Amino acid sequence: RITVNHVKDYLRKKSKVSKMLFEKMKELPLLQENEIIKKENEQIIEQRKKFVHQCLQAIPEKYKLILSLRDIQGFSYAEITKILKISPGTVDSRLHRARKMLRKKLAPFFIQRGGNHEM
Numbered sequence: 001r002i003t004v005n006h007v008k009d010y011l012r013k014k015s016k017v018s019k020m021l022f023e024k025m026k027e028l029p030l031l032q033e034n035e036i037i038k039k040e041n042e043q044i045i046e047q048r049k050k051f052v053h054q055c056l057q058a059i060p061e062k063y064k065l066i067l068s069l070r071d072i073q074g075f076s077y078a079e080i081t082k083i084l085k086i087s088p089g090t091v092d093s094r095l096h097r098a099r100k101m102l103r104k105k106l107a108p109f110f111i112q113r114g115g116n117h118e119m
Contacts, residue, residue: 051106051109055105056068058105059098060101063097063098064098065084066080066084066091066094067095067098070095077091
């Protein structure tokens with residue numbers, strides 16, 4: 001009876017190890033798929049950054065500058081008025097025009113992908 005119990009214990013342990021190995025083996029393709037997806041997402045993000053940069057370059061300098069100061073660098077309206085030595089109303093109108101120009105330049109990107117994204 002002792003021998004039978006030892007054999008059962010051995011088989012049970014072996015079975016647990018086999019199950020653990022099997023589970024680990026199942027995870028490997030998922031890890032590889034996740035890496036592939038991660039690389040694809042990084043490429044998509046890089047393409048989007050390049051496209052946005054190209055769109056920004058196509059905007060006149062005074063609008064590009066104000067858009068950069070406010071939306072990229074995070075300066076307040078008051079800080080922008082001091083930096084550019086323009087009135088708050090001018091900051092507001094230029095920023096509005098700059099964003100409108102950028103939306104217009106970015107529109108083909110969103111239409112091409114069938115998205116209805118807020119810009």
